[in-house]
Amino acid sequence: MARARLWTSATILLAVVLAVLVVPPLTDLDQQLVAFSDKLRPPTPSHPFGTDDAGRDVLLRCVYGLRVSLLVGVVAALVATVVGSTVGALAGALGGWPDRLLMRLVDAFASVPHLLLGIFVVAMFRPGLWPVIASVGLTHWLSTARLVRAEVLSLRERPYVEAAISGGSTRWRIAVRHLVPAVLPRAGLAAVLMVPHAIWHESALSFLGLGMPGHQASLGTMIHAGRGSLLAGDWWPTLFPGLFIIVPTLAIAGLAGVWRERISPRRRSELML
């Protein structure tokens, strides 16, 4: 079962990543090519996913849109993980008032709905890729910070950390040698789980018209644009971008699930024997 999930997820993800990396540079198809004579054609062999209301090929725009989504997802997840791990590790390792201060900061951020906070961040800049990445990254580090802090708190009371203190190790040495390697698998898992979340967030911002500029293909802007024709019964301009959001995020979540099982405590205790 786990093996089937691993292979399905890995295959889908590999196909998607290959499509996203290989199609744009290798083909000279123009995703912006407007052909009003061909607008809103249902799926045909020449346009497998049909065309949108400006006659652009939906499949090609989906691939370009996913390219943007994956880029935002991966970079934003990295930003969120680095910020979250740093804050969490500092809070956990220092303890006392720095811990209380940092955690109240986390609570303050968490008390604002993060879509609202994300909208606030993108609203300060012109629409584009980097404001979206900043918006997603700066609103999603909270759970990682809590997770890393909890892990560091439990680790710093372990006898091996106490033995290291007694052996004259500095705080820095203990952090680098004992704490960070122990927290890394979990922080990495959190980062991978963050990628789908970030993709959804980017799509939501673009759907609201706050993410990518309208002409640039993004899954969110495509669904936003396809909404109008949906009422007329033209389902393909919204369905296919929707699937392009759902299927890769499920594949990433599937891989993360397999990883989580590998580092779960039950598995770890088996290794100890």
Add this chain to the structure above:
Amino acid sequence: MLELAHLTAGYPGRPPVLRDACLTIAPGEAVGLQGPSGCGKSTLARVAALLHRPDHGTVTVDGHRVHGWRHRAPRSLRTRIGVVFQQPRQSADPRLTLADVIAEPLRANGRRAEVPDRLPELSRSVGLTDELLTRRPHEVSDGQLQRACLARALALEPRWLVCDEMTSMLDASTTAALVGAVESYRTRTGAGLLAVSHDDELLTRWCDRTVTLAAGAAGSAGAAGSAKDLDTWTS
């Protein structure tokens, strides 16, 4: 001298486990500390190793009054005291090989250059073969791991050793080997020892004197020199 005077210590949100405890260990002396579970033996050992800040009381190591605990204790002071804990599994970082575990204090104190010489010497003194040194903690037995933990505690040649239930997870022959390793180190260097255990017989054979800590409340490990009668503490 390792002097613990009028210590009151505990953990946040609970009544103190240790109240007004005093204990003095002379250089070269071996003191055993026993008492029922939960009476604060390990807490006393952690305070003595400068790993736990007491609520009241003072700790003096070789004439230096201790003002900071854990990282706040000066490195020169905390490395004077070697510690061995009860559970070897928890006391060794699962990611390091035994060689790295043993050599860690040397590396942490900028004495990396000594590692090639000291490592074989240390592992031989606790009875570990070279082949075991390349393994990680989950690949060796509890006894072998505890030997490595003892070697780590001896790496900086501490003037004081705190062994908190060092042998309670181990079989008789490993216990004998570890106690033997501690004793030969003490004979060579004249280090003082605080051995915590609930094994009466072991402490009687191992230590110069044994003090008893009573459960909970008004326990006071006997003042320097004499172990007081257990009955007076269990009221």
